[in-house]
Amino acid sequence: MVSKKLLTINIVVVLLLISAHTLGGYLIMYPMKPDIWTVVSESSPQYLLIALALFAVIAWLISHLRIKNVKPENKFLLAYTILCGVLLTFIIYFDAATYISTRKAIRESENEYIQQAKEDIKKDKIMYRFAGGLSIPQYDAKTQNKIDSIRKKFGVTYFNTGCMVDVIDR
Template sequence: MKKILYLNIIVIILILVVNVAIFYGINLPLPFDFKGDFKEYGTEYILIILLIIGLLAYLIASVKIRQNNFKNKFLSTFLILNSLFLAFLVFEGTSVYIKKKKQLTLLENEYIKQAKKDIENDSVTYKFAGGLAVSDYNEETENKIDNIYKKYGVTYFSIGCSIDFMDIKAQEKYQETVKSYLIKRNGKNWEEKMKSEIEKIKTDF
């Protein structure tokens, strides 16, 4: 009986682990944050399902078949039902992960194509998340800053406050594609030089 009990504990732990994995599969490529995302895992629903499975196992074990021990019948039935539930979660989780992975790959390919197009047009665009802050500088200073960006062949574009982790992850392919081009175009450490020029304009304001 102890062996069956231990197996039940292992299967329940695996169910909880797989449930967490499914959450990150659905939200691919969300960074792992167990403490921060704990409330989003839906663990309470898994526990409710386990209670239902336990009740079902109890009812099945209550049916008198030969002289089998009730505890053995309950634990065995509970193990079988939990194993089926685990198999279902693994199947669903794998399906979701594959689907999300395909979506990410397609989005990455789109960014690579866009990067090549922007390189041809000599106009690289870096997207970033953030609100539309009110500028502290006058129009003349803003134009000077924009001219520096143009000098280095880059543009910075705000996509708003909402954060799409899949889009952010896919943008890495864009950045990888344009990186060597911008170094060849502007020289090494071009970003530091650009920031230095912009800071000088801001200081002179």
């Protein structure tokens, strides 16, 4: 007879593992605000399913070991719960560390931008940095001349940082 308490704990741990794995996909993509399908697909659920299947095989093998006073079904559930718990701990640690380091890098970058903007304002010469690579004219000559005159009037200078942008520089 399978222990109902052990079965309940196992189900809770597996559900937490699935939730943490999916939520981790969202945290890793921070600061983007993706939809639920993007989060699920980016979290690569197939790898979690492979891990769960591998854990089932390992737990099945462990359940065949002779351990006094423990039924094979309970040995399986206990081993499976422990393996899933270890993976859950690893996922939470890894995803939290990635999220924290990304947030820290974004804050540092924002503080640099704020400091640079303050210096630009003191110099009365504003630098607008953007990522764009080779630009394609979006406006006709008349509109472009108006934009340029406003830019010159208020001392705004454009600086193209290139076409490669990571999440932090957005």
